[in-house]
Amino acid sequence: MIENIIGSKTKIRILPIVLTAENFSIRQVSIDSGVAYSVCHKDIGEFVEAGFVIEGKNGFCANKNHKDYKKIINLFDLNEEKKGLSSKKKKELKKLMGVLLEQKTAAILVHHNADPDAIGSAIALSRGLFQSGIKTDILAPAGISRQSANILKKYPYPILKALEKEYSTYIVVDVSSKEQLGDFKIPVGAKLAVIDHHEKGNLEENAFAVLKDMAAHATATIVWKILDELDTKITKEISFFLLCAIVADTAFFRIADKKDIEIITKLLEHTELQEIFSALTVQEDISSRIAKIKSFKRIDSYRVGDIVVAFSRTGSFESQIALALVRSAADIAIVMNTKNNDIRISARMRHDLKNKTDLVEILKTAESLIGGSVGGHKLAASANGKNPKCVLDVKNRILQKLEETFKNKAKPLN
Ligand SMILES: [Mn+2]
Known part of the structure; x- marks a missing residue:
């Protein structure tokens, strides 16, 4: 598979599109890469045959489970995510920041029984945005988990059960569907942004900005990249909440990969891991x-x-x-x-x-x-x-x- 790619100039040109697009058509690849349609047709046909590309309802997509997927990504250094936000997410963040800097205020919403990833991501985002002069309230409309309550006991931060006023912008964090917001309804006419790592849900349909990475193990890793992009100063508080989120959502490192560990290492400059473990340990009631x-x-x-x-x-x-x-x-x-x-x-x-x-x-x-x-x-x-x-x-x-x-x-x- 790899020799086959290295030997083909056209495959090298179409691969960045194949690997970064969520879904693509042969025609689109041809237009974006400038490689003739007939050649794209042949090359993508070979990828399909090798199981590296799969054809779905909405077009083709790269098969992330293919045995050579990681090697190919690394070979071409196409994985822009590993260095920070992808260019697509940077654009989405620009849109979001445009609105937030104008409004100066927003509400951050998390899912029912909000877990440490939801709460940690929301607080880190809130603190980061505050450095840019944007004030946010965090709302957990359908409660928080016991583990989250434990974290907040160690490091108190206000999480609201109801909002006192309507906001013109709502950022939903670690949530993909409306049903996970309990009885809370996003006001008609309000602007909605999504920062999440779950499968696609119904909240995205109405969002003006979507920062989504289904491959991310925790929403907190996306938030970390957002804060990095915004040149946020990582405080002890931000590092504490992001670490709680990542450690919890990677099941205490069990599913963590190199990218997670790299982020964790940077965050550990401000907080001891011991502290995170103790904050995440709750006696079952x-x-x-x-x-x-x-x-x-x-x-x-x-x-x-x-x-x-x-x-x-x-x-x-x-x-x-x-x-x-x-x-x-x-x-x-x-x-x-x-x-x-x-x-x-x-x-x-x-x-x-x-x-x-x-x-x-x-x-x-x-x-x-x-x-x-x-x-x-x-x-x-x-x-x-x-x-x-x-x-x-x-x-x-x-x-x-x-x-x-x-x-x-x-x-x-x-
Ligand atoms: Mn999560």
Whole structure:
């Protein structure tokens, strides 16, 4: 694959476009690279054959899971992200700063049960913008996690439950869909910006500026690049919150890569890692432990080929329960929480299944049943909806999808 590229002048010209575009058409590549259409057609055809480019609904895209992907990126030094924001994000940041510098004020919003990445990113961004003369309030309309509360105990910072006034600009951080903002509605006519690392959600549709990197392990790494671009002075406070965010979202370095470690190293000039670990360590409280025990009693489990799937129900703590199931014995855990007019589904999967299936796709099969929407990542997804009566149908849909994916019948284990 690599020899083939080095030997071809046209491939070298089209690769920067192939690797940086989210989706591309052969015609667009030809126009952007100045390489004749017929040659692009042939070269991209070869990439497709080698599995390096895949054809999807919206055109072609580079296959990030291809065994040579990283080598090729490094070979051509095409990964501009590693040095800071990509040129596309720089443009988006310019748009955002244009509005913010004019307004001098904005609100920053985070997702429900805001985790350390959401809270840490929001605070670091708020402090950074303050250095540019922009005052921001941070709103967690549907609460913060216990881990976040613990961080704020070590380093207090005001996180609002409600806003006293309407803002003309809202920046949503670490959130991709409206449903994850609880009951909060972004006022009609207000400007919206998105800074996030989740799969594409419905908030982007109305945003005037989008700084998104689905490959980023934490929103905080995007915020770090934004602050770097804005020449923000990294204070002890900013480093503390960004470190909490990155350490938590990389599962205490377990999924951290070289780029994360480089950012972490820079941030450690201001803060000790010990401090971050202690801020992120929370004793699990009795109510969540009881919810877990109760939910374990309701486990309904299946074997699909070599995959163990556990379903359960709970009145609270669904994501913690799903995580506990995956940490102990299940390959995939789906935990549903139903209230009067609400259904919340939390799904977790073992890391080693990452290249075999995608929980967002799996939950999407039940999206129409629950009357809501799905968000999250391949390995940790959630769905919120308005139809709690569909629990059984949801389970069957998910099992059906898993049977298709793993080409095996689901056999009940109980
Ligand atoms: Mn995050």
